[in-house]
Amino acid sequence: MSNPFLDRVEKDAQSGYAGFGGRGDTTPKAASAGTTAAMQQQLEQMWQQPTTAHYPQGSPTRERAVTIDDVMAKTGLLFGVLLVAAVVAWWASATMPGVGTLLWGIGLVGTLGIGIALMFMKSVNVPLIVTYAVAEGLFVGAISQSYANAFDGAATGEVLPWYQGIVFQAVLATLCVFGAMLVLYRTGLVKVTQKFRAVVSMALVGYFIFALVNLVFSLVTQSSFGIGGTGALGIGISLFAIGLAAVTLMLDFDNIETAIATGAPEKYSWILAMGLIVTLVWLYLEILRLLGRLRSSD
Numbered sequence: 001m002s003n004p005f006l007d008r009v010e011k012d013a014q015s016g017y018a019g020f021g022g023r024g025d026t027t028p029k030a031a032s033a034g035t036t037a038a039m040q041q042q043l044e045q046m047w048q049q050p051t052t053a054h055y056p057q058g059s060p061t062r063e064r065a066v067t068i069d070d071v072m073a074k075t076g077l078l079f080g081v082l083l084v085a086a087v088v089a090w091w092a093s094a095t096m097p098g099v100g101t102l103l104w105g106i107g108l109v110g111t112l113g114i115g116i117a118l119m120f121m122k123s124v125n126v127p128l129i130v131t132y133a134v135a136e137g138l139f140v141g142a143i144s145q146s147y148a149n150a151f152d153g154a155a156t157g158e159v160l161p162w163y164q165g166i167v168f169q170a171v172l173a174t175l176c177v178f179g180a181m182l183v184l185y186r187t188g189l190v191k192v193t194q195k196f197r198a199v200v201s202m203a204l205v206g207y208f209i210f211a212l213v214n215l216v217f218s219l220v221t222q223s224s225f226g227i228g229g230t231g232a233l234g235i236g237i238s239l240f241a242i243g244l245a246a247v248t249l250m251l252d253f254d255n256i257e258t259a260i261a262t263g264a265p266e267k268y269s270w271i272l273a274m275g276l277i278v279t280l281v282w283l284y285l286e287i288l289r290l291l292g293r294l295r296s297s298d
Helices: 008-015 037-048 068-095 099-119 126-151 166-187 194-221 232-261 266-295
Strands: none
Touching: 068 099, 068 126, 068 232, 068 266, 099 126, 126 166, 126 266, 166 232, 166 266, 194 232, 232 266
């Protein structure tokens, strides 16, 4: 489940955010600012005063430019929608046998279909983005319940304490990785260069293809984890996927700063928020899979 919006911000910044009712600051300096010292200075000022970004005077549109506050608000809203859907799916999966598999399938097909549709849209479709969050929540809730049922002792009647639960540990690990990546990015210990972005993007394409093949393999062979199983190969695959999802977070952070610095419209915050949510959910699922492999007795 890789992030489908990684290249969109940079392309839209260069093309002037077509379809958003305004072009923002699309001068050559703004388009290539990601690699200049002036860009870094501008970004530092943005972080100090996150609500003061506006379009330059004389801009062809009066639409307000996106700020970090906008992105945080939309991220919180989408995460709330996702969480509600996940809780509903968790409860339904736990109380109604067979419903979990149905919700898992609906969520998977919904996220893939809507994600692909949003990739090719030139304007922001807020209802569709919210629907994506609902579908992703259904998928996350259903699959989380299946992991908890399989690895937290529910099947044997000896349920583990909540702090030893696989879902809780996966959530905690996801938050820790997110915090670590944010610190590395903000301190400049790891810089998102064009080469860095290209390497990560190529790795994402390769892993996405592998994930589709692995999904088919799992369905055909009826294996829980697909290629590699619970052996050393499977654990290695999970560690690679977690690392890839972690560095993808840095691309999301860079996308947010690039969109703000190049004057993206306020509505663009929906795309930035969705991209961040997609990566966080993917990271969570990969950590959940790794913990499942480690706990498996097969």
